[in-house]
Amino acid sequence: MSSSTSQRMPSHDGRESESPDTAVPGPPSGPSSAWSLGALRLDRYSGIYLAVILIAVFCVLLPDTFGTANNARVIAGSAAIAGILTLAVTVSLAAGTFDISIAANMTFSICLLGALLTVVELPWVVAVILTVAAGALVGAVNALLISTIGVEAIIATLGMSSVLAALSFWVAGGQTVLLNEVGSTFTRLGTTTIATVPITVFYLAAVAVALWYLMEHTPTGRYLYAIGSNPQAAKLAGIKVARLTWISLIMTGALAALAGVVLTMQLSASSFGAGAPYLLPAFAATFLGSTQILPGRFNVRGTIVALYLLTIAVKGLQLKYPELPWIKDLVEGLVLLVAVSITTYAVRHRKTR
C-alpha cells in the first residue's frame, strides 16, 4: 500500500513549485548499486541466498529431522497452500488494494465445500467449481464496496471477514466435517505425489506461472501495477481503473477459495476455522517478496522466494526449539514488520531524493 501513497508538494503557482531540474545520472536501477555486489545482485536475490544458507545451517544442526527428504516434502507441501493464499494477496496489493478478508474467505470456502459435498451431495467437481465461484463472488462484493462505493479497503474487508465468519458457521454448523465418503479421487487430488513431490506443489506452481505471466507479460499486468502505483495517472492514460480493481479483487477472492479447496482435499475434511492462521504469513511473505527479484514491486517470483524463505526459517526453528510453540508467530510477525519497514523506507527514499 505504501507504494500508492500520493505525493503532494506545497504548490503555489505551479512552475516554481516543481522540483528543480537536475539531470540525475544514476545507476540503471535499484536503490543502491553498492548493494548489488556485482554478479550476485544481492538487491534482487538476497532471499535466495539466505534460504540456501538457512537450509545448510539447519541441515548441519538437525541432520536427522531437518535434513531429510521427507522434511523437504513437508516444507514444500505445507508452503503450497499458504502460497496460493499469498499469491491472492500479491494480486490485490500490486493493484493497490488491500484485502484482509482472504483468510475468512478461505475458511468460508472450506465450510461451503464441506456442506456442498455432504449436505447437498453434489459431485465433487461441481462442488469445487461452485466454491471457487463463491470465492470470486466475495471478491466482487469487496470490489463493489471498495471501488464503486469507495469504502476504505481495510474497513470493507474487515467487515467482510466478520460476515464470512458468520456465514461459515451457519453453513458448517460450527462443525468439522469428515469427507471420507466423497470418493478417493477427491482426497487423492490433495494427498498424492508426483515423482515424490506432493501434488499441492504443482497446484502452486500452476497458479504462480499463470499469475507471473499475467502480471509481467500482458498489458493487464502492467495496468495493474500502474493503478497500484498511481491510479490518477493511470486513469488519465485511459486505463479502466475501476474495472481492473474489480478484476484484481475477484482474482484474489477466487484464489483464496482455491486455497481452501486444496486444503480440504489434503485433509479430506472440511475443517472449521482452518483459514485464519494463514492470514499473517500471507501478508508477511508478500511484503517480503516485494523486496526480492523486482524490488519495490509486489511480484510473483519474489513472493514465491519469500514464501519458501519464511517456511524454511519457521520450520527449522520449530524443529530446533520444539519447546517454544510461539516461535512461528514471532518469526512471521517480525518478518512482516521488517519487510514493510524496508519497503516503506525504500519508497520514501525514492521519492525524496
Place this chain on the structure above:
Amino acid sequence: MNSDRRTPRLDLRAVSKTFGGTRVLHDVSLDVAPGEVHALVGQNGSGKSTLIKILAGFHTADPGASVLVDGESRALGDDIQDAGVRFVHQDLGLVPALSVVDNLALGRGYATSVGGRIDWRRQRETAQAAIRAVGYDVDVRKIVDDLQPVEKTAVAIARALQSAEGEMSVLVLDEPTATMPKAEVQRLFEIINNVRAQGVGVLYVSHHLEEVFELADRVTVLVDGHKVATRRCSEVDQRALVDLMTGGVVDQARRSSAAEHGEQMLKLEGVGGTELIDFDLTVHAGEVVGVAGITGSGREELCSLVFGAKARTGRVSVGGRELRASRTDIATDLGMALVPANRLRDGIVVGLNVRENLNLTTARRLVRHGRIPADDDRQQASRICGKMSVKAPSLEAPILALSGGNQQKVVLGKWLQTEPTVLLLDEPTQGVDVAAKAEIHHLIDEAAIQGVAVLVCSSDETELERLCDRVVVLRHGRVMSDFVGDAIQTRRLVHTSLGLTS
C-alpha cells in the same frame, strides 16, 4: 516619503537561488516599510514563489543573501519567523474539518481548566478576540470548511497575527485572492488595511494588477528571476506595469503555420465545470489553439473537463463522435490525448520505470500471441526516447531518476505514440528548463504539422504566442477575447486576462 525614512520592517538583500545549475533568482533585493503594503508581481516562473519559499525556509538561498528584520540581521527561515515574520500561503494551511476555535488553538494550545478539560468558553472568547483583531467577525464555532473563502483567509491571518503574539513585523500574503469572488476581495482589503494600521509591513504577492493599485504603496516586478523595478504605485499605471512584467522577453520565432487547417476535430459546446461557464470551441486538424487566463479563470480545469477527468456539463465531440463525460478510456479510444499540468500526480507513474511509462498507453497494441514481447517493448520505448531526445540513464531506470523536463517528454511521448487526433496540453512546459521547453515546443509544432488538433492551456503567455494559431482568453469562467495569427501578442494576452482593455 514618511515611511521610507524609518527602519524597514523587512529588508531583503541580494537573494539568489540556483536549482541544479539553473539560476532562477538573481540578486533580488526589496524592503517593506512599517505599515506599508508592498506588492510583488511577475509572470509565472518569474521567481515570486521561489522568493517566498526562501523567506519561509522551504528553500535555502545561495550564499551571499542577507535579511534584516526591524534592523536586526536574521537568518532566512525559522529565525525570521521568530522575529515576527508570518506567512499566509495560498492554501492557507487550515484544517478544514475543524472549527475556527480549534484552528486558532492548534499550535498555540488550548485554555484548560480543572482536570485538564478544555475551557471552551474561554477558548471561544480568545478565538473571537483574535478574529476581531483583524477587524472581522466570524462565528468561531463554525467548521472552517463551511466558511466563505474570505472568511477562511481572515482566520488564517488572525492565526498568523495571534501566533506572533502582538509582535508581528511582517505579514506575507501569497496569492490570497486566487479563489475569491470579487465582492469578497474588498472585505479582504479591509482586513489587510487593519493589519497595516498596526504598523505591520505587508508583502503581497498577486497576479491581479488592479488589486495591486488599489492596495499597495509600492510594487516590485520580477522577470525571469531578476528584479526589474520597484516603483511607487502612484507613479506607474497598469499599462506601464504590464510592460515591465513582459518587457525584456525575447519572443521566439512563431511556427510558420499552414494557412489552411483540416477538418474540425474537436468541438466543445456549452462546456462547464466549477469555474468554466458555457464554453464553446472548435479545433481543426493541424491547428494549435491556445487558452490563456489567470488562476480561477477556468483555464486550469479546461483540459480535465474535455478529457473527462473531471465532471462536466455540456457536449464534447471528437471527429464528430460525442464523448461521454468521465470516460477517459473512451476519450483515449477516440484518439484524444492529455498531457496534464501536475506531472507528478497525474502524468507519470512513479512505480513504473521509464520504459513502462512510455508504453503505458500502447501496451495493448504491442501484444503478440497474448503477451508483450520483451524485445518489441524495449525497441518501441527506445525509438520514442530517441525521437524525443529523452535523456535517461537507461530505459529500466526509475522514472524519478529523470529531470522534470525529461519526465515531461516521457509523458508527451507516451501520447504521441498513440498517434492521437486531438492533443490536449495543460501547462506543457511547467517546471521544465529552457532547452527542454524549446524541444517540447518543437514537438508540438511537429504534431500539428502532421494534422493533430492541439489545444494548449497555459499560464505562460509567451508560450501561447510562440505556439498558437489562435488564442482564447478566459476570465471569470467566460471568454473575454479571441486572438488570431499576428494579433497574438504576449502583452495583449496578459492585458486581456487581467481584465484590462488592450
